[in-house]
Amino acid sequence: MEPNAIIDAARKQHRAALDESSGKALLASYGVAVPKTIVVRSSAEVDGALQGLTFPVVVKVVSSQILHKSDAGGVRVDVKTPDQVREAIRMMSVLPKIASARVEGWLIEEMAPAGQEIVIGGLRDPDFGPLVMVGLGGIFVEVLADVSFRICPITRLDAEEMIDDLKGAAILRGARGRKPVSRDAIIDVLLKIGGDDGLMMNHAEQIKEADINPLIVSDTGAIAVDARFILT
Numbered sequence: 001m002e003p004n005a006i007i008d009a010a011r012k013q014h015r016a017a018l019d020e021s022s023g024k025a026l027l028a029s030y031g032v033a034v035p036k037t038i039v040v041r042s043s044a045e046v047d048g049a050l051q052g053l054t055f056p057v058v059v060k061v062v063s064s065q066i067l068h069k070s071d072a073g074g075v076r077v078d079v080k081t082p083d084q085v086r087e088a089i090r091m092m093s094v095l096p097k098i099a100s101a102r103v104e105g106w107l108i109e110e111m112a113p114a115g116q117e118i119v120i121g122g123l124r125d126p127d128f129g130p131l132v133m134v135g136l137g138g139i140f141v142e143v144l145a146d147v148s149f150r151i152c153p154i155t156r157l158d159a160e161e162m163i164d165d166l167k168g169a170a171i172l173r174g175a176r177g178r179k180p181v182s183r184d185a186i187i188d189v190l191l192k193i194g195g196d197d198g199l200m201m202n203h204a205e206q207i208k209e210a211d212i213n214p215l216i217v218s219d220t221g222a223i224a225v226d227a228r229f230i231l232t
């Protein structure tokens with residue numbers, strides 16, 4: 001789907017943000033790899049919908065009222081069979097934070113290969129315009145605030161410097177027995193978000209904030225398994 005069509009469809013539904021699958025469709029339209037994803041409205045639709053998906057999968061709640069799905073218990077990883085998909089939906093449906101929300105459906109997507117989780121984001125500064133950000137995932141961002149920012153548009157050299165600026169950069173190079181991850185794959189996604197012809201530049205009037213959290217980076221590539229876009 002064409003990027004503007006994805007954003008316009010969300011606007012027509014009076015959404016303040018893209019839902020996860022639309023966000024991933026937007027990323028895909030920019031050439032960022034995302035898992036193969038389907039959305040069902042209920043567990044009754046699961047059987048007919050799973051064709052073409054390879055197990056194991058991840059099942060996630062879809063609700064504009066639930067921003068942090070894991071906090072609500074709304075993410076199940078490593079789900080191995082169609083029966084387990086239905087079971088996961090049943091179990092999640094009754095959790096308090098999910099039962100009390102307006103649930104639009106359930107997202108079912110393939111598991112990404114293991115790798116290092118990083119975060120790539122975009123935001124709009126009133127003075128500087130669009131900014132792009134990169135950080136290491138999990139506690140590195142949330143506790144240590146180890147992130148680096150640049151004003152868009154960034155060049156390849158900027159993207160390299162952003163990565164090198166991170167205090168945890170050594171982790172990406174394979175410190176302490178970890179496998180080194182693909183630096184090129186990270187640079188590629190940074191340019192697709194923050195580059196000259198990237199998402200933040202091309203949709204200046206439409207997108208207020210972008211958040212890929214996480215991008216899972218392996219030694220060969222990177223895949224965006226969560227995507228959130230806040231519209232202007």
Ligand code: ADP
Nearest residue numbers: 035058068069070075110111112213214225226
């Ligand atoms: P939220 O951030 O709303 O809690 P996410 O969609 O980011 O939910 O999922 C939570 C965590 O589950 C991710 O940080 C990641 O570790 C894992 N995860 C989610 N989707 C996938 C996937 N397709 N493949 C592998 N791991 C995943």
Ligand code: MG
Nearest residue numbers: 213214226227
């Ligand atoms: Mg997330």
